[in-house]
Amino acid sequence: MASLSLTGLKKSFGAVDVIKGVDLEVKDGEFVVFVGPSGCGKSTLLRMIAGLEDISDGKLFIGGRLCNELQPREREIAMVFQSYALYPHMSVYENMGFGLSLNKTPKAELDVRVREAARILKMEHLLDRKPSQLSGGQRQRVAIGRAIVRKPGVFLFDEPLSNLDAALRVDMRMELAKLHRELGATMIYVTHDQIEAMTLADKIVVLDGGLVQQVGSPMELYKNPVNKFVAGFIGAPKMNFLKVAVQSVDGDVATVASDAIAPVAVRSKGFSAGSAAWLAIRPQYLKPGKAANGEAGVGGKIGLVERLGTETIVAVETSGGERVVASIPVDVELAFGDHAEFLFDPGAAHLFQ
Structure with a gap:
């Protein structure tokens, strides 16, 4: 060879x-x-x-x-x-x-x-x-x-x-x-x-x-x-990208927020306060649950539910009109038109220009 x-x-x-x-x-x-x-x-x-x-x-x-x-x-x-x-x-x-x-x-x-x-x-x-x-x-x-x-x-x-x-x-x-x-x-x-x-x-x-x-x-x-x-x-379903504003930067950590997402600290490099960014979250890292006590979360109106046996694909539209897809490894009782909330670990999220 x-x-x-x-x-x-x-x-x-x-x-x-x-x-x-x-x-x-x-x-x-x-x-x-x-x-x-x-x-x-x-x-x-x-x-x-x-x-x-x-x-x-x-x-x-x-x-x-x-x-x-x-x-x-x-x-x-x-x-x-x-x-x-x-x-x-x-x-x-x-x-x-x-x-x-x-x-x-x-x-x-x-x-x-x-x-x-x-x-x-x-x-x-x-x-x-x-x-x-x-x-x-x-x-x-x-x-x-x-x-x-x-x-x-x-x-x-x-x-x-x-x-x-x-x-x-x-x-x-x-x-x-x-x-x-x-x-x-x-x-x-x-x-x-x-x-x-x-x-x-x-x-x-x-x-x-x-x-x-x-x-x-x-x-x-x-x-x-x-x-x-x-x-x-890379990855299926495709990674979610949400428009956010950088509120503050402390070393390699930036605090970002949007109309749909409360302030959350994410690992980042090359950002400055006041700049725009994309918060990226894989569908597999979104879990059903309502954010409380400073937890990171996102939610919206359900527009799609696909039950595939080993996983359920749920798509919601946020208050800002953005589409978020979650891949849940369980069959959750969700229906078209309902409101759904999802939690995510900020350590598993990414920030891009």
């Missing part, structure tokens, strides 16, 4: 800057997920690593080797695309071994590699079938097997599960996590689905507008987002 190093990586299409300077270190054996909204540059960045897009500026190292000018086949990478791209007239065995046969790999070695990949993916019984005889998940496993037989230094995945239905995506996420553990491989995975990112990654790279917003472990990003974009992108 191999490590990756991206230094000041940039990509422009004419006058349009798509990747605006990315610095990133990926350790040997890490599972790194690029995540962000459509158009953020994550797939372009992956294609630059693969050699499918030219690098406008900066340096790319794979396994310590400068790869800016190397062709894709010279980079010791294997890529799995959103589309399975299987040859319909070939069997699973032939599809998985086709790249090796083009490289004149001896038949005995080809056979060993294909059968070992099939064992890892639990596909030994499918080797003689054609793609038309396979389910969507099985076809994607063939595409992954085609990458495994090449024994690359780095695996690249470009939204490989987006064509699958919801239940199958969950199963394939488990398969990919297991595959990573078994191979100990370096993997770079692109998705717009933050749940995939949270469940698969050792390290998440959050991109927006061609720039890296934050890099860290899933729980680091969940608990300590560096800005409002990351806070709103």
